[in-house]
Amino acid sequence: MKKIKIQDAIGRSLCHDITEMNGEFKGVAFKRGHIIQACDIAHMLRIGKQHIFVWEAQAGEIHEDDCARRMAAMALVEGAHYTEPAEGKVLLIADKRGMFRVNRQLLSKINSIGDITICTLPDHYPVEAGARLASMRIVPLVTKEEQILEAEQLCRDTPLLRLLPYRHKKVGVIITGSEVYHGRIQDRFEPVVRDKMKQYPSEIVGITVCDDDLDLIAGAARAYLEKGADFLIFTGGMSVDPDDLTPTAIRQLGADIVTHGVPAQPGNMTLVAYLGDIPILGIPGAAIKLPTTVFDVLLPQIFAGERIRKEDLVKLADGGLCQMCKSCHWPNCTFGHFWLGK
Numbered sequence: 001m002k003k004i005k006i007q008d009a010i011g012r013s014l015c016h017d018i019t020e021m022n023g024e025f026k027g028v029a030f031k032r033g034h035i036i037q038a039c040d041i042a043h044m045l046r047i048g049k050q051h052i053f054v055w056e057a058q059a060g061e062i063h064e065d066d067c068a069r070r071m072a073a074m075a076l077v078e079g080a081h082y083t084e085p086a087e088g089k090v091l092l093i094a095d096k097r098g099m100f101r102v103n104r105q106l107l108s109k110i111n112s113i114g115d116i117t118i119c120t121l122p123d124h125y126p127v128e129a130g131a132r133l134a135s136m137r138i139v140p141l142v143t144k145e146e147q148i149l150e151a152e153q154l155c156r157d158t159p160l161l162r163l164l165p166y167r168h169k170k171v172g173v174i175i176t177g178s179e180v181y182h183g184r185i186q187d188r189f190e191p192v193v194r195d196k197m198k199q200y201p202s203e204i205v206g207i208t209v210c211d212d213d214l215d216l217i218a219g220a221a222r223a224y225l226e227k228g229a230d231f232l233i234f235t236g237g238m239s240v241d242p243d244d245l246t247p248t249a250i251r252q253l254g255a256d257i258v259t260h261g262v263p264a265q266p267g268n269m270t271l272v273a274y275l276g277d278i279p280i281l282g283i284p285g286a287a288i289k290l291p292t293t294v295f296d297v298l299l300p301q302i303f304a305g306e307r308i309r310k311e312d313l314v315k316l317a318d319g320g321l322c323q324m325c326k327s328c329h330w331p332n333c334t335f336g337h338f339w340l341g342k
Contacts (some may be wrong), residue, residue, distance in 0.1 A: 001179055002053065002293040003051045003052075003053055003317070004051060004053075005050065005051055005267070006036075006041055006044045006045065006049055006050055006051060006052060006236040007041060009036045009052050010036055010037065010038055010041075010100045011034075011035065011036065012035070012036050012052065013033055013035055014031070014032055014033060014034045014036065014052060015032060015052075015053060015063070015251040015319045016032050016053070016063075016064060016065075016088060016141050017030065017031055017032050017086060017087045017088065017237075017337075018044075018049060019087055020047045022047075022145050025332035026097070028086060028087060029043065029047060029094075030044075032065060033103050037053070038178065040107075040333060043331045045092070048182055050228050050311045051211060052126025053141065054314065056100075056152075057300040058180050059222055060145050060146070060229075061142050061143070061144060061145065062139050062143060062144070062145045062148060062176070063141065063142055063143065064085070064088035064131065064137065064140070064141050064143075065088060067083040067084060067088075067137070067143060067148055067199040068085040068088060068090040068136055068305075069090065070079055070092045070152065071090065071118065071148070071151065072092070072136060073135075074151060074152045074155040074158040074160070074287040075134075075153065075159075076117075076156060077092060077133070077159075077161050077163050078089075078162075078163065078176075079094065079095050079096050079098060079163040079185075080092050080095055080133055080163050081093055082302060087137075088137045088138065088141070089135050089136060089137035090112055090135070090136050090137070091130070091132055091134070091135050092118065092120075092133040092134040092135070092161065093130065093131070093132060094130060094131045094160070095129060096127075096129050096163070096165060097126075097127065097129055097163055097165070097166060098164050098165045098166055098261040099124060099125065099126055099127070099163070099164045099166075099300045099301065099303075099304035099306070100120075100121050100122075100123070100124075100125045100126075100127050100128060100131075100133055100162070100163055100164075101118050101123055101124065101161070101162040101163070101164060102121075102122070102123040102160070102161055102311075103158060103159065103160050103161070103200055104123055104282075105225055106155070106158055106160050107120065108153060109154055109162060110151050110154060110160070112145050113150050113160070114143065114147045114314055115138040115139045115140055115143040115147060115153055116136075116138055116143075116147060116148075117136070117137055117138065117139060117257070118135070118150055118304050119134065119135050119136060120133060120134040120135075120161065120338060121133055121134070122337050123337075124300075124301065124306075124337060125331060125337070126289050126300035126331055127163070132207060133161065133163070134161060139207055142143040145158065150221065152164065163221065164305065164306070165304070166200050166201050166303040166304060167298075167304070167305050168201040168202065168203070168234065169200070169201070169203075169231040169302070170202070170203050170205050170227075170228050170229045170230050170231065171197055171202050171203065171204050171205065171229060171231045171232075171233060172204075172205055172206060172208075172220075172221065172223075172227070172231070172232050172233070173204060173206070173208070173232075173233045173235070173271040174207075174208050174210055174217060174220045174221055174224075174232070174233070174234045174235070175187055175189050175190065175192070175207065175209045175210065175235045175268050176210050176212065176213050176217055176234065176235065176236040176237040176245070176246050176249075177209075177212065177236040177237060178210075178212045178215060180209055180236070180269050181209050181210060181212075182192065187262060189235040189283070189287070189288055190207055190308070192287055193233060193235065193283075193290050194294065195294070196299060199299075199312055200299060200303045201233075201303070202303075205227050205228070205229050206223075206224060206227070208223075209221040213245070213247060214245055214246050214249050214252055216341050217234075217237075217245065217246065217249035218249045218252045219276070221250075221253055222240065222250070222293075223242075223256070223304050225275075227276070227279075228279050230277075230278075231278065231279055231302065232275075232278065232279075232280045233279070233281050233282070233283060234249075234279075234281070234282045235248050235282075235283045235287070236285070237282075238260075238269045238270070238282050238285075240282065246271070247260050247271055248281060250271065250273050250280055253275055253280075254275060255274060255275040255280055256273060256274050256275075257271065257272075258272040258273055258274065258308060258309065258313070259271070259272050259309055259310050260282070260334045261297060261315055262294050262313050262316060262320075263313070263314065263316055263317035263320050264288075264297065264316045264317065264320030264335075264336055265286075265292025265320065265321055265322060266286035266290050266292075266293045266294070266322060267283075267284060267286050267287065267293035267295060267297075268284070268286075268294075269284035269286075270282065270283065270284060270293075270295065270298070271289060272298065272308050272313065274307070277307075279307075281295065281298060281302075281303045289292070290322075291328045291330075292304060292330040292335065292336075294316075294324075294336065296330065296336070297316070297335075298337035316336060316337075319334045319335060319337055320335070320336060321335070322335045322336075323335070
């Protein structure tokens, strides 16, 4: 790299983007490749550029923009795209909704290589189309190509980033409770479940209200399975009271209980089970009172086709306490993220 006074740089080509910060504006004032004109000098000085660097290519060196392109190429993601380099970095943008996955161990290894920096959204993060998923760049203008080669080798057989699209689910809903079944109180779970399911590609094949009777509850579930349901949601009857029979009814189906109880609030008493590959959730009463509970945390995992494990749920504890904000911003908060290193 050769440093030249800006007054002596007329006719020279910039070898990197020059950023300007002025009030609320932060962006590119001059792009890489711009030929400096006499009329640019005052602007350059005004943003603090008294010198420019001229890059004279050396064997084994690589420019920041070329590094950014190669980092993007080593971490391609189906359902997302990279921007062109700007200010030495590329951004990964989601093209569709889904759950973003990060190989955190691999990410740490790559970020330990000299000048490389890659930052991302958290692992297991639900995203919408247009979301910024990752940013990649090197710190200096130029680095040794061997660093990029090392990163490319690490990504050769293992994907660094993935975007899992939501899959369509046929949902059977079983609402339990004698007080609802006999009409003593109005059910409040159905509108909540319907609203949550509208947020995902799903079809509710039916909603059945059951008395506190093991055979009735299990029978309703079997009926939905016969109709092709591949996701069962049970509401109510999730506490430890002797009249709350939902967990027992789920066991009676032959399901494997992953957990009854999650170290996160609200939604402590949530039940997670599987009947073969069919996910089953038991949803406690918090879901009808609060906008976001463990129910919301688990739905992206289920619709993305991720099998939920006990060890995953245990790791919800660190960040598992909702702050009950007056205006809910989930998932853009600390609540309910799976801090997993895979």
